[in-house]
Amino acid sequence: MNRRDFIKMGALGGVIVLTRPSLIDQKLFAHDGRLYESFEKVQLVDEEGTPIKASALEVDVDYIFQYPHAGTPCILLNLSEKSEVNVELKDALGDIYLWSEGVGKSGSIVAYSAICSHALTHPNKSESFFAYVPKGKASAAIEKGGAIVCSSHLSSFDPRNGGKVLGGPADQPLASIVLEHNAQDDTLWAVGVLGSAKFNDYFNAFKTEMDRDWGGKRQAKKLVKISAPTVKLTKFTKEVIQY
Amino acid sequence: MSMTRRDAFKVAGATAAVAAAATFTGCAKAEGAAPAVAPSQSHVTLMPKSKGKRVVIIGAGFGGLAAAKYIRKQDASIEVVVLDRRDIFMSCPFSNSLLGGLEDVTLDTLTRDLYAGAAKYGYRLEQCTVTGIDRASKTVMTSCGSVDYDILVLSPGIDYDYKGQFPEWSDEKIRHVQQQAPAALMAGSEHLALKRMMDNMDGGNVIITVPAGKYRCPPAPFERASMIAAYMKKEGIEGKVIILNATKNIAKGKAFKEVWADKYSGLIEHRDDCTITDIDLTNNKIHYKQIVGVDKEEKEIVETKVESFAVLNFIPKNKANAVVAMSGVKTNAWGGVIMNGASFQSKDDKHVYAIGDVVGHGVPPSGQTANWTAKEAVKEIVAQLNAHEPYKLNLPYSAANVCYSMVTDGPEEAIMVTHDFSFNGTVIAAKATVPHPKDGDGKYRSKGLAKATREWYRGILDDMFM
Numbered sequence A: 001m002n003r004r005d006f007i008k009m010g011a012l013g014g015v016i017v018l019t020r021p022s023l024i025d026q027k028l029f030a031h032d033g034r035l036y037e038s039f040e041k042v043q044l045v046d047e048e049g050t051p052i053k054a055s056a057l058e059v060d061v062d063y064i065f066q067y068p069h070a071g072t073p074c075i076l077l078n079l080s081e082k083s084e085v086n087v088e089l090k091d092a093l094g095d096i097y098l099w100s101e102g103v104g105k106s107g108s109i110v111a112y113s114a115i116c117s118h119a120l121t122h123p124n125k126s127e128s129f130f131a132y133v134p135k136g137k138a139s140a141a142i143e144k145g146g147a148i149v150c151s152s153h154l155s156s157f158d159p160r161n162g163g164k165v166l167g168g169p170a171d172q173p174l175a176s177i178v179l180e181h182n183a184q185d186d187t188l189w190a191v192g193v194l195g196s197a198k199f200n201d202y203f204n205a206f207k208t209e210m211d212r213d214w215g216g217k218r219q220a221k222k223l224v225k226i227s228a229p230t231v232k233l234t235k236f237t238k239e240v241i242q243y
Numbered sequence B: 001m002s003m004t005r006r007d008a009f010k011v012a013g014a015t016a017a018v019a020a021a022a023t024f025t026g027c028a029k030a031e032g033a034a035p036a037v038a039p040s041q042s043h044v045t046l047m048p049k050s051k052g053k054r055v056v057i058i059g060a061g062f063g064g065l066a067a068a069k070y071i072r073k074q075d076a077s078i079e080v081v082v083l084d085r086r087d088i089f090m091s092c093p094f095s096n097s098l099l100g101g102l103e104d105v106t107l108d109t110l111t112r113d114l115y116a117g118a119a120k121y122g123y124r125l126e127q128c129t130v131t132g133i134d135r136a137s138k139t140v141m142t143s144c145g146s147v148d149y150d151i152l153v154l155s156p157g158i159d160y161d162y163k164g165q166f167p168e169w170s171d172e173k174i175r176h177v178q179q180q181a182p183a184a185l186m187a188g189s190e191h192l193a194l195k196r197m198m199d200n201m202d203g204g205n206v207i208i209t210v211p212a213g214k215y216r217c218p219p220a221p222f223e224r225a226s227m228i229a230a231y232m233k234k235e236g237i238e239g240k241v242i243i244l245n246a247t248k249n250i251a252k253g254k255a256f257k258e259v260w261a262d263k264y265s266g267l268i269e270h271r272d273d274c275t276i277t278d279i280d281l282t283n284n285k286i287h288y289k290q291i292v293g294v295d296k297e298e299k300e301i302v303e304t305k306v307e308s309f310a311v312l313n314f315i316p317k318n319k320a321n322a323v324v325a326m327s328g329v330k331t332n333a334w335g336g337v338i339m340n341g342a343s344f345q346s347k348d349d350k351h352v353y354a355i356g357d358v359v360g361h362g363v364p365p366s367g368q369t370a371n372w373t374a375k376e377a378v379k380e381i382v383a384q385l386n387a388h389e390p391y392k393l394n395l396p397y398s399a400a401n402v403c404y405s406m407v408t409d410g411p412e413e414a415i416m417v418t419h420d421f422s423f424n425g426t427v428i429a430a431k432a433t434v435p436h437p438k439d440g441d442g443k444y445r446s447k448g449l450a451k452a453t454r455e456w457y458r459g460i461l462d463d464m465f466m
Ligand SMILES: Cc1cc2nc3c(=O)[nH]c(=O)nc-3n(C[C@H](O)[C@H](O)[C@H](O)COP(=O)(O)OP(=O)(O)OC[C@H]3O[C@@H](n4cnc5c(N)ncnc54)[C@H](O)[C@@H]3O)c2cc1C
Pocket: B058, B059, B060, B061, B062, B063, B064, B083, B084, B085, B086, B092, B093, B094, B095, B096, B128, B129, B130, B131, B155, B156, B157, B158, B184, B185, B186, B216, B217, B220, B321, B323, B355, B356, B357, B358, B365, B366, B367, B368, B369, B370, B402, B403, B404
């Protein structure tokens, strides 16, 4: 696959836009321009700067990279099974959009903004209440696991289905990070953000943390260029708190 | 205050209500220092007539502020007006951490600019006291004039029911008790007064009473006992915390009892089945009757007891805020609005909704539940005002409510409860689970949960204001 077709349509069945993210090099406008935004195409690399190989990603393990801003965490997962395909999602304003599928050889690699769509809880360098609970593992938020869980108010999201809300107070899916997989060299690239991301609220809400983790809000806001270091969540943060 | 005048509000119609208002605002504790309204001002309007899509929300608390924001987010063509007698937001949730003297918790932690959400989402917030509701003309009367609505949302929270609990007490005694033994279930100076009393105390008992019936935040008195005990330990205050509970029920009981046994042995004492009979503020004594067992004929053995205190946190019975009665919609015995099935619309009047503590469902009176009821009600209201298909609530809903309680300091630890909500054919009911956290070493409490408590609190406030 590696090209992610997606559709965007107005809330009440208005215009339908069908396009390929890799062909979009500017902001795509829905009626208010929120549903897809392309950013610089950035390669996922490890801490040393070596490109990450998609097939080397451990299964069901949380990885974190920063995208599209230097201080906006994203979660990368290589799920134990293939994702669903062409999932219809609805944001809080009722706008419908389509998430195409996971990437990689088995269509199991997905990435989402790790800023909770409810009230912005996210991994920071000291702790994370936000992590994937693999299938079969219980959580206070969702009995059977298989969900990204935010342990702040127990929202859960389905990574196999475009970050759809499974439970909790969140009223819209996690914004997803549009990935491209290069089948020739097995590399991964982030190209844009699909869905409603709350980056601005996030920058405003966590002043102290921006100072501590990123050297200030302005630094955190800078757009990521060329490559994005990708590390395990347990490495990125001191403590993973999960219920 | 209002409870003593409640009956007056039952009279519907503008004149009667405004006349009642004059007495109401003229008496006792002036919340928001509302000026008295003379009957002749009954025609004063707070704002021009509605153009057909106006929602008036009474109460800028956990329910009301969430509702205002989410209506505006979902449909900016709807005009939203929020009325509250306060002019600064202060939170009840997390306030026990202030009493516990937890790190970095100050009055700042508990307060917010009440107008922040209004500025961001374009709704109006008017500081005034609601004094009457006339459903026939769809008008709300306030200390600053009247305002008409197309949809009315009630989110006024609770009132204390001193009168119901002690019919023989004079209004003066009630006011005295309210100040000298603050209940601190309604955010404001009561919390600060309790804090002051704790700061000033050098030794003795802190007594916390737990009422019978529905009251706001069932774990709150027990969290408070734990936080006060933590504070006394830290400060080396000799004495103990005594909980006089009207029943045997302790919300999150297993988890609280475990931490009390592990960390506060001899410092927290919980007494079951205590009915308070009188409070003597001159001699700092509380009189009560306790059921101590049953005799051979299975009759209860009741003992009359008295206990002295240095600080008394007297939590009286609760009831729905008097605003509900002003609307005249049908209520249950507690005063909660009877709802139209699995909905937040009142059964009586499709133009009146209720959210937060005053819903007539079997869901816990908590901030997070208030937030959820608000968001679901908003979807119903937006559909109704736009003549769309009625919105059906998303039920059953698992882990719908999550409520943390801070229990220790040095290190901070907390416990949690979650509730699943479902519709039982009559009301939305809740089922509680108190889980063992993964990082708790087999205990109900953990350090991670304490961090989650802080994060929960930040998130729920940001959800109202950001
Ligand atoms: C100590 C304590 C700890 C708590 N901890 C938690 C917790 O950890 N988690 C949790 O989820 N919940 C907690 N709660 C419960 C939570 O505070 C309430 O359930 C929640 O505030 C209910 O929201 P509400 O909108 O119904 O009422 P409120 O938030 O009380 O809002 C009601 C508003 O209506 C206004 N009002 C009332 N009458 C009038 C009038 N006549 N005119 C104008 N305005 C009026 C009031 O000024 C107030 O601002 C706690 C409560 C207490 C007391």
